[in-house]
Amino acid sequence: MTPARAVLIGVSLIAAQDATWVFEELVREFCNVEIAAIAVERIQGYADLEPEADEETRPEVQLEQDWPQHGVVEFQDFSVAYRPGLPLVLRDVTLSTFPGEKVAIVGRTGSGKSSLSQSLFRIMEANTGRIVIDGRNLASLGLQDVRSRITILPQDAFIFDGSVRENVDPLNTASDSEIWAALDAAQLKEVVQNLPDKLEEPIKGVLSAGQIFMLQKN
Ligand SMILES: Nc1ncnc2c1ncn2[C@@H]1O[C@H](COP(=O)(O)OP(=O)(O)OP(=O)(O)O)[C@@H](O)[C@H]1O
Ligand SMILES: [Mg+2]
Structure with missing residues (x-):
């Protein structure tokens, strides 16, 4: 092999090494841009979310400290959809319970049992009608009061990763x-x-x- 040829091969090898490094960097940077774009998209999604109703109950409502005292739950012509534009999952539901009564809601899958219990927490807001607990229309209360004074026991027990x-x-x-x-x-x-x-x-x-x-x- 002539010296000139050996130099040529050496230079080619070094250039080839550099080329793979450039490709590696390109792919890495491309992934980084993609991750950053997804993060921006998610932030934009959260920014576009409509805020929930007020956290605090307005003082003029004068909610009793011990509400709900008896546990009388009334659904009055209550209809709800998960999002605007989606069909109603509960339609004109009217029911009322007695104080301390244990009530079982039964129905085929997808008939709206979970939606009924989620509505008690105002996860979705009423399209029409209202829910009244011990004389208080839930829509008139702050979310903090509604959600902290009612308890739900999910079927799957949930624990925090702590003491x-x-x-x-x-x-x-x-x-x-x-x-x-x-x-x-x-x-x-x-x-x-x-x-x-x-x-x-x-x-x-x-x-x-x-x-x-x-x-x-x-
Ligand atoms: N997060 C959601 N977004 C949109 N629609 C939903 C959502 N969750 C439930 N639905 C719809 O609401 C309807 C009622 O569902 P729901 O979960 O209340 O039924 P269910 O009676 O609890 O059923 P199951 O016995 O299977 O638990 C169903 O048609 C379902 O497709
Ligand atoms: Mg369910």
């Missing part, structure tokens, strides 16, 4: 004795007392599915 304490009292508003009383009501006091870190013990892997359900119930 027993964080799961019993996620808002950190209860005293230790209140937390122990809640655990007692859920028949879990003894179980938690036997844990090495008691209330501070990470809850994952400690309780069974049934015990988690009992915890949520109480």
Whole structure:
């Protein structure tokens, strides 16, 4: 091989190496631009979302501290759709319960049972009609009051990835004795007392599915 040829081969190899590096960088940058564009799209999506109703109940409504006192739930000609433009999933529903009554809602799949319970939390707002609990039209209340004073127990028990304490009292508003009383009501006091870190013990892997359900119930 002549020296000139050897130099030519060397230069070609170095150039080829550089070319793959350039392609690699190009692909990497292309992916970065794509990720950034998706992030902007998501932010734009959130910015375009219509805000929910007011969080706080207006003072002139004068909501009682202990509302709902009796648990009388009334749906009055209540109709709701998931989004504007979608068909109604509940149409002119009228029903009322007695205080403390246990009511089972049954119906075929897709008939609107979950939608009915979600409406109690104003996840969707009424198209027509209203829901009244203990004399209060839910639409007249702030979302914070509606959602904090009613409880829903989902079929799938849900726990946070934290300690027993964080799961019993996620808002950190209860005293230790209140937390122990809640655990007692859920028949879990003894179980938690036997844990090495008691209330501070990470809850994952400690309780069974049934015990988690009992915890949520109480
Ligand atoms: N997030 C959603 N967006 C749009 N439509 C929905 C949504 N969730 C449910 N629907 C529609 O609302 C209707 C009622 O659904 P819903 O979940 O209330 O029924 P369900 O009675 O709880 O059914 P299942 O017994 O299967 O739980 C269905 O036609 C369903 O397609
Ligand atoms: Mg359902």
